[in-house]
Amino acid sequence: MKQPTRAHDAAKTRSKAPIGAVTAIALAGLIGAPGSLRAQTGASRSLAPTADFSKLCVAPPKVALTRDWKKWDRKQPVRNLDEMYGAALLYADGAPQVARDPVTARRLLEELSARTWPGKGRALYRLGQLMLDPAAGPVDAERAAALFSTAASTLHMDAAVQLARLHEQGRIKGADVKEAERLLRTASAAGNVDGVIGLARLQKSGRLGAVPQAATEDLVKLGLLILYGDLGRGKCSSLYEIGAILSDDALVPGGLREAVKWFEAAARQGDYRGDLSLAGIYLQGRVTAAPGAVLRHLTRAAEAGSAQAMTSLGEYHLRGDGTPKDVAKGVAWLEKAGTYADVDAYKLLSRHYRGEFGSAPDLPKAADALSRAIALPGHTSSVIVSLARLYAAGIHGQPDIKTALALYRQAADSGDPSGLTELAKLLLARPQDALGTDVLGLLNEAARRGNPEAMGVLADLYECSAVVAPDMEQSRSWLMRAAAAGHARSIAALASQPNADPEVMRRSAEALKRSAEKGDRESMVYLALAYRTGRGAEQDERLAAEWQKAALAPGEDLSRSRFLLARRLLTVGSAEADRTLGRNLLEEVARGGDASAVFELGRFLTSASQPGSPEHVRGVALLQKAAASGVVAAMAELADQPDDQLRVTGKTAADWRRTAAGAGSVRSAIALAALAEDPADRSAWVERAEALPVCSARDMVELAAIHHRTNNPQAVERARLWLQRAVADTRLHEPDPATLFQIGRALFDGVGGSTDPQEAVTYIERSAEAGKVEAMRFLGRNYASGALGEGKNDLAVAWLIKALRAEDEGAAADLARVATTSEKDAGRAVEALKEAAGKSFVPAMREYGRSLQFGFGTVADPVQGGVWLRKAAEAGDIAAMKELSRAYASGYGVELSANASTDWLLRAANAGDTEAMYGVSLAMTLGFGTEVNADAAQKWLATAEATARK
Template sequence: MTPSESAAAASNDTRTRRSRLLDRVVGSLWPSMALHRATRLMAGGQAIRAFGLFARAARAGSAEAEYQVGRCYLNGAGVPVSRADGFRWIERAAARGHAEAEWILAALYVDGVAPCCDRQDSSGSPLDLFSFDVAPEPDFAAAEKWARRAAEHGSADGQALLGYVLTFGPKSMRDLEEAQHWYKLSAEAGCPQGAYGYGSSLVQSGDSEGDEVRAADYIRLAAQAGLSPAIYLLGMLTERGWGIERDQSAAVQLYRRAAVIGNRSAQTSWGRALMWGVGVEPDRIEGESWLRRAALAGDADAAALIGDIYAEAGALPPNYAEAAIWYRRAAEAGHAAAARTLGLLYLSGTGVGRDPREAMNWLGIAAEAGDRSAQVDLASLLLNDGASHPGDLAKARDWLERAAASGNLLAASHLGVCLLEGIGMDREERLALQWLHQAAREVVSAQYWYGRALSEGRGIEADPSLGRAWVARAAAAGMADAEAALAEMMVNGRGGPKDHGAALDLFERAAAKGHVGAMYALGMMRDGGFDVASDHAAALRWFEAAAERGHEAAQHIVGHSPQQNVRDDR
């Protein structure tokens, strides 16, 4: 080192010692000057020196200094991170009426990081104030208290946070009108979170075109500030043309922007757009990658979409086992439709081992979440397979009635059959006919049952002709039971002319689908006595097919047929 360099280094050391001595003197004698000097040092990147001055001013009772010390501990600025110390100093500043400390304290309570000061371990020593062996829970009551103080002291952040608590806190605490008031004040003060909250509240409550435009304007302000939920919501409004010009391509780019900075919902929307080329060139590999990222981060919609991708046939056959994994992830995250699909996979044994109990579990989760289709599915299972206690049957009937009343024709069909046959409930044939008639407009099984009821005069005066017409509609749609029933009507001439040839064709169609009664009927017709060619060998084959499937009359015939006796003698 040259003499000049040595002199410069010595001069720097001297200035540093003098500066630190000045810090000590200022900190000891003039707390307000210490606070001012610490603020300048922090802005200049000298966090360690700044923290020392903040701490001296805080010990002298400065609320601003206490607040700054708390922030240093929370952010690890000039001192190792300590959430416990950070909370304690922020709380001290808030107790002195420091507005910014009040809203940060409220935010800590919302985030569930407030300490439980009265817990102790087995040795009697206080536990770590921020031990997270158990997942932290928000304390909305304490959050509301401190956020309200901050809001009333004019903190725009506190106003936004109070609006959040009043919107998303416990139901007993929610007040959407007051929340909108605080959001508006915060937004007008230029707080991005307030702008987003106010815009979102207008989306929910707005009932005029002016409200729609104002909502979009405030959400745009929050998006311009880089708030990812606002960017995503602005994308949704742009996609739907709500308060803003509809532009699918612009919406997708907003999704992409929010996705890149970590918004899960935006990652799902961006992945969906890439998968199916909505507003952007399709890229299925990249799209699935974004969906997976969102799903693994906990987005239920993304997990359900991946399940759908694996369940659908494309260039490769469906992979139901992989689909079931993603449906389970979505269902566990609260996705009702995925829970229903998972239940149906267990019911049929597709991609997973067949497990009716597990099927009932997932269908029950979806049904309790309000999924109408799952309610119909589960109600049908409970009513047909039996329920563990009468309450299940009552719930099943209630679900069917609600779904049927809302226009669900499949539910109307199930309810009609149960009332007609007394499955899980008392027989009410007149009421059954009403539901079946409503469902018969579109539901094939309802056409069959309605036709049977009309033909047999159940709940109404018998009308075999009209009944046969309804059964014929179901048979034309390929329902095996209806084909066999119509064939029987044609054999006997019930509700219309006899036609044994057409009946034979219908029995053969039903038998090909595994209808055991049709197999037996074919054996009878081919055995002679009908207006079709006799064929005893064919008759025996049909009797044997029916007998193998448990048809008692067919088993009796096969057991006493001459051909069977010859085989037995051998």
């Protein structure tokens, strides 16, 4: 055996050697540690992780229950306190024959900590641990610290380490990282391996200032040497602990593969922690596993009594990752883990019954699982909030708002600010249930306690709501605070503002990333989109894909991230692959009964399919289901559907519009006002709309237009005020092109007495530049007509060409007219028509053909003109069919043919053109290009007149 002094020297002189070298030293026989650290051990043994430790390990004594301590009430005498302590540990940790019962363990340890006996320090330490375990009851970090401090004073170094962690984590009053360092050094000096490694980690964190790397590496090596010494004395729990150090890349870069060997050795000796660690490493893909390895390790740990393994195994079977999916086994393991007081097991069961793992949703069972989790002492308020959301969505098909409100209040009373925020949001959505509750007060309290979502909601309310008077300074202040706190939606709102401050955006992006790294799924979604679009972060497709994958990874709140991502992937302009993924995500969330997802899916299906198609019919049904759950936007969406598609709902579009307006849809109220023929009805609906929060510039402009049409001094003033609000809103939020065009048209038409045509043109040009084709056409036509100033045909042609390239049908005819009226600009106009015709744009084919026929803006070429007209007609253009009919009737550019002339006219008539129908009737009466057929002629005449009347 090597001398202890040489071992100590080796640890010092090799401080910069790779960990494999240190391991090699230990394996060569460094069983004994320096006398100051550990007593010397006996004979040297080979301690490679592949060794047969069954001959070395000393099994800890088995503890069995001699009585049912759950029934102990202090009246029965206790003669053996060690026996009582062993029972407490069994209840605290659980075992195959003893279900975990941390509440009973806590009661026993309270008794043992109050008695004077040799093991009091141990009891104090274990009681302190339970004070930090939510499964044992309310967490009390301050009392835990007091217990650890008392235990440490009896030289219980594990307690000193735990107290150091509380200081390090800032969980107690007067937390001080320097005190954490002192406690860890004390434990290290006593040879406590957790103290040694804890000190190394603290040094690595940088919180102690600059520490030489060699000093930290020495601590890691010392920790390993202590564990090798323990292992040499038969303490085989060291196998797992060695693996835990080697697997920490911050402590031992590249040590994972060596760690796996030690975890395998621990698992062979029955330490389920080794199995759990291996399963985790393989599941994370950090090391490639053999087929079935994860299942084998999880099963072994679960059968050894690990509640964590049972829960992981249950999820593994539900997912079918790397093994055939087995729902029954998965549920069975989760139910068993629940008997060990594992709250996470019940949360997973609830997710299963919500349909997250592919099974049909069973919301009553999902609610039951969460109710059982709430019955456990270790539940958190987030479980209560999840259950409240289920009741608000409707477990039995209809929302149970009363129960949801009670649960939200319970979560709020437990001290969780998110419970306050969720309660406020539900009351905002259902003001009839508020019953005098100070919703604003709830949000302010939650915000004061640091809840970012509450800050974001306050920003929205101060911007526009019926709860508080608009106050843009307050709104901006809350928005900035929410963004600084990492609130994803507020950060996205800042990014979308016109002329966003680059420094604010940089800080917000950093906050978003910090929030995402802490596991906030909404932040992950927004961060993925920021990297994809380059708004708020430098464009990076790789990072976008990574954060999107993280947002969709298995775990709590997966449905929420699926929903958020789906809504953004389904926006106009998204790639087909993104829209497909978005729809699939929505389908998954909607299956779980989420009313918002049901609405979004219904809206997507009705907008992306033809009326009457199966997809459209399903979309209407989904919208009706969401409307029945109280989603006002679904009511408004139904109001936009054709009446013949709404028969299954039992209401007309007008009925749905009135329902939506009554439920709080300002857009529906505005639409009813715009459609109202009776002045009293119009006034009533305008009054209803103005009593609701009017938050979008689009709605403001439409209200202004309705007031303007009323044409009395008071209404004109109201129109002016609403138009001013719309203009002000565009300075705060990046408006969409359609809204810009609406504002420009309102200014151009003099709504509210506006008299600044140039301001109108500015808005319309912004809309056109953002891609609004109608705005391009408007500018082109009005520059051409002189309405925007004389002599601006060059601008007219420029805008009409842009509209034409955007495949605007009207722009083709407008350019053709310019070619007939402006010799200077005719060439550009015809050249643009030729370019578009060459790209098979049918209206351009027709107009280019007509220009060639008659020589508008180009040298006349009737034959080529006829060729282009025929191409347009064959592509289904009715106007081209009629032009071609006239050409054949006169023989201009084509052969003279009465038959061909009537044939093309008949095609136009069959396509629904009234003028062509009259022409066919006349041709059949006269026998032009067809036989005389008085009966058919009369039928065509009747059809033409009926069509004209429509």
